[in-house]
Amino acid sequence: MSDLPELVLRGSPSPHVVQLTLNRISKRNALSNELIVQLAAALRTAALDDSVRCVVICGGDGFFSAGADIKEMQQRGFEAIDNPVRRAAWRDISGFAKPLIAAVDGVCYGGGHELALLADIIIAGAGATFGQPEINIGILPGDGATQRLTRVAGKSLAMLMMLTGEPIDAATALRAGLVAEVVEKGQALSRAMVIAELIATKPPRSAELAKASVLAAYHTTLDTGLEFERQAIRYAFTTEDQTEGMNAFFEKRPPKYSGR
Known part of the structure; x- marks a missing residue:
């Protein structure tokens, strides 16, 4: 190579x-x-x-x-x-x-x-x-x-x-x-x-999940795509970045996302 x-x-x-x-x-x-x-x-x-x-x-x-x-x-x-x-x-x-x-x-x-x-x-x-x-x-x-x-x-x-x-x-x-x-x-x-x-300042797992959910619209029916979106956001709620993002919002400070 x-x-x-x-x-x-x-x-x-x-x-x-x-x-x-x-x-x-x-x-x-x-x-x-x-x-x-x-x-x-x-x-x-x-x-x-x-x-x-x-x-x-x-x-x-x-x-x-x-x-x-x-x-x-x-x-x-x-x-x-x-x-x-x-x-x-x-x-x-x-x-x-x-x-x-x-x-x-x-x-x-x-x-x-x-x-x-x-x-x-x-x-x-x-x-x-x-x-x-x-x-x-x-x-x-x-x-x-x-x-x-x-x-x-x-x-x-x-x-x-x-x-x-x-x-x-x-x-x-x-x-x-x-x-x-x-x-x-x-x-x-x-x-x-x-x-x-x-x-790049956004939570990386959420960005990847959003991308996957949008692309699902081109590959599935509406109902299947909506379920894909629902499962994606369900997963997002399990990440450390979701907790960080919400805490930063209420604490009125910039979030520090780790990708976890």
Whole structure:
């Protein structure tokens, strides 16, 4: 592994926050199998580190990610995007239990867009564009967009993006509920960091339970989701942080959360 290029850079810009920067700049962060594997490994490490409470994923100057690696697909065909290693890596990314923010400035296409869809919050710069252009090379999205984009933005917009291959701008993505905020061009990462730092001040188990409960809305019926929420809050009431939070409220002081 040490002989491989470092395709994901890890930083800790503030307490309890990890920044993961996609670092395949010469290929506009095209999601090669190795990049996906390294990103999954970085998230597994963050998942096991009790000091980490929020992760921010970002790209380079002018692009988040241009999509999957077309050269790999040309050489390996379908196996390039559907193999046991890549599937396992995507499962680890999608199953990351802690809050995950994507800071998107510039191009966010194809597999890169599908990666951003795995984030809990997307912050977009004003010049960002989002697209699923796979139809232009004779295929279709294969890393989740047909399901996740449709659930988030609705059938009509998902169909428009996937059947025409044309991207949408940040303002359209905001109206569709695809992104949480649009900020000035070049400011997506700084805004994402502000949000991450705020999340990091909250009780980490409660944040994870809230994330899991919201995601349950996409996988279950309403009644099942409501029961999931009920069990999640039941568990939250058993944590030390719940006691600390409530005591701090009545004592009119800032809470000190431990993650227990």
